Amino acid sequence: MSKVLSTLRYSAEHEWVDGSTPTKVGITQVAADALGDVVYVDLPEAGSTVTAGETCGEVESTKSVSDLYAPVTGTVVELNQEAIDNPALLNEDPYGTGWLFTVEVSEEGPLLSAADYASANGGDVE
Amino acid sequence: MSTETTTMPKQTPLHGEHAILGANFTDFGGWDMPLKYGSELAEHQAVREAAGLFDLSHMGEVRVEGPDAATFLNTALAGNLAVMKVGKAKYSVICNAEGGIIDDLITYRRAEDRFLVVPNAGNAPVVAAALAERAAGFDVTVTDVSADTALVAVQGPTAESILLGLVSAEDAGTVTGMKYYAADEVTVAGIDVLLARTGYTGEDGFELYIPNADAVALWKALLEAGSGRGLIPAGLASRDSLRLEAGMPLYGNELTLETTPFDAGLGPIVSFKKEEDFVGRSALEAKKAEGPARKLVGLKGLGRRAGRSHYAVLKDGNVVGEVTSGQPSPTLGYPIALAYVDVALTEVGTALDVDLRGKPQPFEVVDLPFYSRNK
Numbered sequence: 001m002s003k004v005l006s007t008l009r010y011s012a013e014h015e016w017v018d019g020s021t022p023t024k025v026g027i028t029q030v031a032a033d034a035l036g037d038v039v040y041v042d043l044p045e046a047g048s049t050v051t052a053g054e055t056c057g058e059v060e061s062t063k064s065v066s067d068l069y070a071p072v073t074g075t076v077v078e079l080n081q082e083a084i085d086n087p088a089l090l091n092e093d094p095y096g097t098g099w100l101f102t103v104e105v106s107e108e109g110p111l112l113s114a115a116d117y118a119s120a121n122g123g124d125v126e
Numbered sequence: 127m128s129t130e131t132t133t134m135p136k137q138t139p140l141h142g143e144h145a146i147l148g149a150n151f152t153d154f155g156g157w158d159m160p161l162k163y164g165s166e167l168a169e170h171q172a173v174r175e176a177a178g179l180f181d182l183s184h185m186g187e188v189r190v191e192g193p194d195a196a197t198f199l200n201t202a203l204a205g206n207l208a209v210m211k212v213g214k215a216k217y218s219v220i221c222n223a224e225g226g227i228i229d230d231l232i233t234y235r236r237a238e239d240r241f242l243v244v245p246n247a248g249n250a251p252v253v254a255a256a257l258a259e260r261a262a263g264f265d266v267t268v269t270d271v272s273a274d275t276a277l278v279a280v281q282g283p284t285a286e287s288i289l290l291g292l293v294s295a296e297d298a299g300t301v302t303g304m305k306y307y308a309a310d311e312v313t314v315a316g317i318d319v320l321l322a323r324t325g326y327t328g329e330d331g332f333e334l335y336i337p338n339a340d341a342v343a344l345w346k347a348l349l350e351a352g353s354g355r356g357l358i359p360a361g362l363a364s365r366d367s368l369r370l371e372a373g374m375p376l377y378g379n380e381l382t383l384e385t386t387p388f389d390a391g392l393g394p395i396v397s398f399k400k401e402e403d404f405v406g407r408s409a410l411e412a413k414k415a416e417g418p419a420r421k422l423v424g425l426k427g428l429g430r431r432a433g434r435s436h437y438a439v440l441k442d443g444n445v446v447g448e449v450t451s452g453q454p455s456p457t458l459g460y461p462i463a464l465a466y467v468d469v470a471l472t473e474v475g476t477a478l479d480v481d482l483r484g485k486p487q488p489f490e491v492v493d494l495p496f497y498s499r500n501k
Contacts (some may be wrong), residue, residue: 040430065434
């Protein structure tokens, strides 16, 4: 079963936020496992505004393309260049080195606790 | 992520083995099949560099037997099966009266009067029914044995050595001497199999036909014998990326009832030399004379992003074709795609764009296959 970290909060669209300032954003292991091997990530530009619940990029795996949704509203601060260069990090370490970008949050979207996200999506809270 | 189905997908005799191995399953052709066991890229790479073990029991098997078997198949299929020697296999298509492709299939000649026809999983009932219908007036029996037959494939450069570890000294000669697109009966790990040197990966490899009851024992024996030679179980995700690199068409993507063999570049397997008036012959003769409007080509992506099935192919902003299969090539490291493109734009080197969700990206026409192994 896919891991869901108890220290993070989650959007229904399978992104996580760590709640720091600015907040770090990534995709969950549930999403990474479902996508298969990720080969390309398209992220919003640093300095651009993202809106909670709206698409802000794409994650492409060998088999499919999925939209990336912003879990919060705010300004993008930094992109994880390492993940852009090596998208396999999203599969290998989705909650760690596979993070995607940071956001200076002006407003949070609806976010779920680890327990709620896990029970809705079949993950194991750790 | 959900697929709508009205009936429960079928399970192969190896379903339990896949579950034990931790497979992710997907519905394919009405069957609940392993998509991947771990990483599909690792499975792809294993087949290119060592070996992969596939469950292909979803494929159909139809026996055609009787004194008229050869002439019957020459009227039912577009190829010339009657000239095939016993022990050989042939790739062919079965067409409707309009020349549209009902399915692509492999036919094995097991004896002068005995053939085994192997259609795709989703098409097996349609092909079996079409063969039965076309058999009227021939002294021939058509038997759909799909439900009783399992099929596993060992594909990759170490496939032969893996098999050699499981056969007698006598059968070893049969295995090493077997040519591509040939088949023979051998005993593998104590199990009688129809062994064929065929595949859908672009690598050397074998396909093993067995009764359902022997599937689990054979699967386990192959996994064990292959473990020291880099073999891992491989799912349909890697099967699809492997066949795409090898430039092989997939029914439902490149081949449909709306495409003719000439559109798909399969003209050479249509036999107008044979005497028999096969189903679709007159329509196909006319299609050949007029030439296809669009042809299947290989496209190489010049950027990092892949074209996908149904994406539009553009030239100067105008739609000139459609992608039928596409993804990043694990072996080559760039995006590849098969696409139907207006004939005028099919020359190798032609610059085209693929509309990637509103953003045109540059591709160019390249020779097929994208990948071929060093023989």
